[in-house]
Amino acid sequence: MPPSLRPPIVSLLGHVDHGKTTLLDRIAGSIRAAREAGGITQHIGAIEVPLSTVSVLSHGIVSTEGFQVPGLLFIDTPGHRSFETMRRRGGALADLAVLVVDIKEGFKPQTRESIQILRHEKTPFVVALTKIDLVPGWRKPTGPISLADQIQHSGPEYSKHLDERTYSVAEQLDQMGFSADRYDRVSDFSRNIGLSPVSAKTGVGVAELLALLVGLSQRFLKSELNVVTGGGEATILERSDQKGIGPVGNVIVYRGRLRVGDEIIANGRREPFATKIRGLYRPAPPKRGPAGKTIRLESLNEVEAAAGVYLSAPGIEEAMPGGILKVVLSAQDRETVIAALQSESHPVADLAETGVALAADTLGGLEALAFECREEKIPIHEAEVGPVGRPTVMNIATVKDASHRAVLAFNVPVAVELLQEAEASGVKVFRGEVMYRILEEYVAWRTERLASLDSDRRLIVVHPAKVMFLPGFVFRASKPAIVGVKVLAGTLRPGVRLMNSAGEEVGHVKVLQHDSETVPQADEGMEVAVSIDGAVVHRNIEEGDTLFVLITEGTARALRAANLTPNEKGVLEEVVRIRRQTSPFWGQ
Numbered sequence: 298m299p300p301s302l303r304p305p306i307v308s309l310l311g312h313v314d315h316g317k318t319t320l321l322d323r324i325a326g327s328i329r330a331a332r333e334a335g336g337i338t339q340h341i342g343a344i345e346v347p348l349s350t351v352s353v354l355s356h357g358i359v360s361t362e363g364f365q366v367p368g369l370l371f372i373d374t375p376g377h378r379s380f381e382t383m384r385r386r387g388g389a390l391a392d393l394a395v396l397v398v399d400i401k402e403g404f405k406p407q408t409r410e411s412i413q414i415l416r417h418e419k420t421p422f423v424v425a426l427t428k429i430d431l432v433p434g435w436r437k438p439t440g441p442i443s444l445a446d447q448i449q450h451s452g453p454e455y456s457k458h459l460d461e462r463t464y465s466v467a468e469q470l471d472q473m474g475f476s477a478d479r480y481d482r483v484s485d486f487s488r489n490i491g492l493s494p495v496s497a498k499t500g501v502g503v504a505e506l507l508a509l510l511v512g513l514s515q516r517f518l519k520s521e522l523n524v525v526t527g528g529g530e531a532t533i534l535e536r537s538d539q540k541g542i543g544p545v546g547n548v549i550v551y552r553g554r555l556r557v558g559d560e561i562i563a564n565g566r567r568e569p570f571a572t573k574i575r576g577l578y579r580p581a582p583p584k585r586g587p588a589g590k591t592i593r594l595e596s597l598n599e600v601e602a603a604a605g606v607y608l609s610a611p612g613i614e615e616a617m618p619g620g621i622l623k624v625v626l627s628a629q630d631r632e633t634v635i636a637a638l639q640s641e642s643h644p645v646a647d648l649a650e651t652g653v654a655l656a657a658d659t660l661g662g663l664e665a666l667a668f669e670c671r672e673e674k675i676p677i678h679e680a681e682v683g684p685v686g687r688p689t690v691m692n693i694a695t696v697k698d699a700s701h702r703a704v705l706a707f708n709v710p711v712a713v714e715l716l717q718e719a720e721a722s723g724v725k726v727f728r729g730e731v732m733y734r735i736l737e738e739y740v741a742w743r744t745e746r747l748a749s750l751d752s753d754r755r756l757i758v759v760h761p762a763k764v765m766f767l768p769g770f771v772f773r774a775s776k777p778a779i780v781g782v783k784v785l786a787g788t789l790r791p792g793v794r795l796m797n798s799a800g801e802e803v804g805h806v807k808v809l810q811h812d813s814e815t816v817p818q819a820d821e822g823m824e825v826a827v828s829i830d831g832a833v834v835h836r837n838i839e840e841g842d843t844l845f846v847l848i849t850e851g852t853a854r855a856l857r858a859a860n861l862t863p864n865e866k867g868v869l870e871e872v873v874r875i876r877r878q879t880s881p882f883w884g885q
Contacts, residue, residue, distance in 0.1 A: 301365070301523065302365055302366050302522040302523065302524060303522050303523075303524050303601070303602045303603050304345065304366065304367050304368045304369055304370040304522075304603045305366065305369060305370070305392040305393050305510075305514040305518055305522055305603070306343075306370050306372060306390055306391050306392050306393070306549070306551060306603050307369050307370065307371050307372065307391060307392070307393045307395060307510060308371075308372045308390070308393075308394050308395070309321060309371070309372075309394070309395045309397055309425075310394055310395070310396055310397065310411035310414065310415070310422075311396055311397030311398060311407065311408060311411055312397075312398070312399070312402075312404075312405035312406070312407035312408045312411075313405075313407060313731070314399075315397050315398060315399040315402070315405070315408070315427060316397055316399060316425075316427035316428055316497055317397045319427070319497040319498070320395075320397060320425060320427060320495065320497040320503075321344070321371060322497070323497040323498075323500055323503055324344065324346065324371060324503060324507070325344050342372065342534045342547050342548075342549055342605040343370050343371060343372055343549060343603075343605035344370070344371045345368060345369070345370050345371075345604075346368050346369040346370075346371065346507060347367065347368040348364055348366065348367055348511065349368075350368070351364075351368065351369070351507045351508060351511055354503065354504040354507060355504040355505075355507070355508050364511050364512070364515055365515055366511050366514045366515045366522065368511075369507065369510055369511060369514070370603040370604070370605075372390070372391065372549070390532050390549060390551055391420055392420075392421075392521060392522070393420070393422065393423075393510060393513065393514060393518070394415055394420050394421070394422040394423075395423055395424075395425050395506070395510070396408070396411055396412065396415070396422050396423070396424045396425070397424075397425050397427055398424055398425070398426055398427065398466055399427055399428050400426040400427065400428055400429055400431075400432060400459075400462045400463070400466065400494065401428055401431055401432070401462070403462075403465055403466055403469055404466070404469045406733050407731065407733060409473070410669075410732065410733045412470075412473055412475075413672070414665065416474075417668055421513065421517060421518075422490065423480070423490065423491045423492075423493055423506070423509060423510065423513070424466065424470070424477065424490060424491070424492045424493065425493050425495050425506055426462075426463060426466060426492055426493065426495060427495050427496075427497055428496070428497075428498075429459060429494045429495065429496050429501070429502065430496040430498050430499055430501070432455060432458045432459050432462060433454070433455070433458050434451050434452060434454040434455030434456075434457075434458055435451050435455055436450055436451040436452070436455070437499075438450065438499055438501060441500070442501060443504070443505070444494060444501055444502045444505050445481070447501045447502075459494065463479055463492055463494065466492060467492060475490050476488060476489045476490065477489055477490035477491070477492055478490075478491070478492065479491075479492050479493075479494070480492060480493045480505070480509055486513055486516070486517070487517065491509060491513075493505060493506045493509055524601070524602075525552055525553040525602070526553065526554065527553060527626065528552075528553045528623070528624045528626050529550060529552065529553035529554045529555040529556075529602070529623070529624040530550070530551060530552040530553060530622070530623045530624070531548040531549060531550045531551060531555065531608070531621070531622050531623075532548065532549050532551060532619070532620070532621055532622075533547070533548050533563065533564070533616045533617065533618055533619065533620050533621070533622060534547040534548065534549060534605075534618065534619075535547050535618045536613065536616060536618065537607075539578070539594065539607060542576065542578065542594070542607070542609055543609065544609070544613055544614040545578070545607040545608060545609050545613060546563075546607070546608045546610070546613045546616050546622070547605070547607060547608075548605070548606060548607075548608050548622065549603070549604070549605045550600055550601065550602045550603060550604050550605075550606065551602050551603055552602050553601070553602060553624065554599050554600060554601040554602065555574060555577060555599065555600050555606075555608070555624065556574065556577075556598065556599040557574050557575070557576060557577060557597075557598055557599070558573060558574060559573065559574045559624045559625075560572075560573050560624070560625040561573070561574060561610065561622045561623060561624055561625065562622065562625060562631070562634045562638055563610075563613070563617075563620060563621070563622035563638075564616065564617045564620025564621055564622070564638050564660065565615045565616060565617055565620075566615060566617055566682065566683065568639065569634075569635050569638040569639055570612060570615060571625070571635075572610040572612050572613065573610060573611070574608060574609070574610050575609045575610050575611065576596060576607075576608075576609035577596070577597040577599070577600050577606050577607070577608060577609075578594040578595065578596055578597065578606060578607040578609070579594065579595060579597065579600075579604075579605070579606050579607070580593065580594060580595070581593040581594060581595040594607065608622075617659070617660055617682060618658060618659040618660070618682075619658075619659030619660035619661040619662060619663075619682070620638075620659075620660050621638060623637070647671075648677055648678060648679065648680070649676035649677060649678055650696075650697070651676065651678060651696045651697045651698040652675070652676030652677045652679075652696065652701050653670070653675060653676070653677060653678060653693070653701050653703045653704065653705055653739070654677075654678055654679050654680070654681075654685075654692070654693045654703070654704045654705070655667060655670065655677055655679070655680040655681070655704075655705050655707075656680075656681055656682075656683065656684070656685045656689065656704060656705070656706045656707070656709050657682060657706075657707040657708060657709060658682070658683070658707070658708040658709050659682060659708075660682055662707050662708060663680055663681075663682050663707075665732065666680075666705060666707050666732060666735075667680060669732060669733075669736055670705070670736070673736060673740065675736075675739070675740075676701065678692070678693065678696055678701065679692060679693075683709065684709050684710050684711070684712075685706050685710075685711045685715065685728075686715075687715060687718065689704060690704065690715060690719045690722060690726075691722070693724050694719075694722040694723060694724050699723070699746060700743045700746045700747050702723055702724045702725065703724065703725045703726070703727060703739055703742065704719070704724060704725070704726045704727065705727050705735050705736070705739055706726060706727065706728035706729075706735075707728075707729070707730075707732055707735060708730055709728070711726055711728055725739075725742055727739050727742070760787055760788040760789075760790065760846070760865065761786075761787045761845070761846050761848060761856065761861070761865050761868040761869045761872065762784060762786065762787030762788055762789045762793075762845070762846045762865075762868060763784075763785045763786045763787060763843065763844070763845050763846075763868045763871065764782040764783060764784050764785060764789060764795075764827075764843070764844050764845075765782060765841070765842070765843055765844075766780055766781075766782055766838060766839070766840055766841060766842045766844065767780070767781040767782060767783055767840070768840040768841050769781075769840065770782075770826075770840075771834050771840065772826060773828075774833060774835070775832070775833040775834065775836075777804070777807055777828040777829055777830040777831070777832065778804070778828070778829045778832040778833060778834055778838065779826060779827070779828045779829075780826070780829070780832075780838070780840075781824060781825070781826055781827075782819075782824070782825060782826075782827050782844070783822075783823070783824045784819050784820060784822060784823050784824075784825070785821070785843070786821055786864040786865065786867060786868045787821065787846070787862075787864060787865045787868050788818050788819070788820050788821070788865075789806065789809065789818065789819040789825075789827070789846070790806070790809075790817065790818045790819075791806050791807060791808055792805070792806065793805065793806050793846045793847070794806075794846070794847040795829060795832075795844045795845065795846065795847060796844065796845055796846075796847040796875075797837075797838070797842060797843075797844060797845075798844075798845070798875060799875070800875045800876055800878065800879065801837070802831075802847055803829065803831065803832045803837045803838050803844065804829040804830050804831030804832035804837075804838075805829070805830055805831060806827055806828070806829060806830075807828040807830050808827070809825050809826070809827055810825060810826040810827075811823065811824075811825045811826075821864060845868065845871065845872050845875070846868075846872075848869070848872050850876075850883055850884055853869065853872065853873060853876075853883075853884040854884060854885075856869055857869075857884075
């Protein structure tokens with residue numbers, strides 16, 4: 298009789314070095330140790346723990362009697378990547394998550410970020426409190442032992458320290474809005490998060506953690522785990538090349554089944570595309586005898602959820618990592634599927650006229666980065682999956698707010714030449730593999746940039762200037778006008794607005810150049826080329842015109858008390874006289 302439930306998909310999240318990889322290795326090692334009793338099915342991008350294996354590992358420790366869930370499928374890319382990379386329609390790929398927390402260190406920045414992701418995706422989770430073998434009082438176990446027996450074996454002092462650290466983590470969860478307790482003290486898992494102490498190094502607590510995940514899956518996820526026989530959906534982890542097969546997609550089937558010959562629609566870099574499954578492959582069971590270095594692949598006619606496989610299909614190399622593929626059931630179904638996947642291709646819906654650029658290696662990564670930016674009130678101007686390109690840098694260099702002239706690049710390469718071009722264009726590129734660090738670095742830079750811009754604005758305000766448009770020095774008449782000027786008094790800087798001797802605004806200064814080099818300012822007596830946005834030679838400016846830095850009435854009042862040079866004071870009085878021709882009390 299075929300199973301009525303599929304294995305739930307489980308992902309591990311947590312802070313760097315809190316033991317995610319070690320725990321997953323221990324789980325995989327436990328499976329290998331229990332192979333004779335429970336068997337093992339190898340997957341691409343996942344580790345399956347059959348219920349029979351959980352029963353063997355839990356024998357004498359936890360009862361698995363009455364469990365109907367056929368086992369657990371762990372995604373074997375621990376950390377944020379398992380959520381950011383792997384998506385399914387409607388949210389995260391994982392049905393359940395294990396938040397890994399070092400019991401000695403408690404919450405760290407990435408722990409909190411993981412909880413934010415889980416909260417955003419509404420994914421149920423348990424907490425694995427790792428490294429309990431480093432809690433003071435631990436005594437080395439003499440063999441396979443339950444967590445309860447290990448606590449008793451280590452003595453009251455160990456039990457006291459373990460409780461103190463467990464409740465410290467529970468308090469930190471409470472601060473983030475979650476009620477939690479040690480799993481064996483929780484009576485209602487729908488209201489409380491279970492904390493499961495584990496020593497990945499010795500294996501103590503692993504059986505309890507696995508049994509807890511199976512039990513919670515059966516109790517709370519049963520309706521979501523019903524086996525679906527019609528159609529199939531999968532998420533694309535990445536693309537690769539397999540010897541003798543060619544380009545393949547590494548996929549996790551999370552719903553229904555895939556068959557060789559099925560027509561599928563997959564997310565591409567730019568848009569969904571149609572193709573047909575040419576082959577499905579997974580690692581073949583190991584042969585008896587010495588283990589070889591080459592992993593043999595076996596061909597499958599079909600595969601059911603939940604499973605990880607290589608998928609061969611024409612054009613699969615164009616599939617987007619983190620994207621989705623879906624079986625087309627009929628010709629009428631094709632357009633509906635394309636439209637659904639098209640909407641999944643653009644996770645960043647609200648783009649701003651001024652904002653930062655986002656780049657990520659996967660669709661899910663881009664969505665997670667966009668979500669964190671929205672949480673931090675960081676506006677987004679554009680967002681793309683894939684490496685940072687020159688057009689992105691050029692676009693961001695022109696956004697109005699200078700504090701948004703930044704590219705946040707998560708897990709994607711940036712060419713050295715492009716970094717140099719970005720710096721020359723005034724664009725800052727933040728790149729890395731840890732999302733919260735990228736955001737922290739950008740926020741710190743933005744704070745400094747805003748302070749610097751504010752300082753620059755103050756400098757511009759307190760430096761009145763008077764210039765003459767030099768006859769015979771028209772380099773461009775408009776868009777912007779580029780002309781030669783001589784500074785007669787004060788200091789001229791980019792960013793100021795200019796007016797003529799009648800008090801009419803003629804444009805604002807964009808760039809100053811002296812001897813073909815851009816300069817930050819032009820002092821009294823200097824002759825420079827200046828680009829003036831909004832000015833048109835022979836329309837609102839003429840050769841020989843005298844121009845002034847435009848000063849607002851409030852600024853003029855403030856400048857009267859400022860420490861100006863005699864020439865700057867003279868320019869200020871000229872500006873006041875010009876303004877009073879039309880407004881007698883201007884600047885008083």
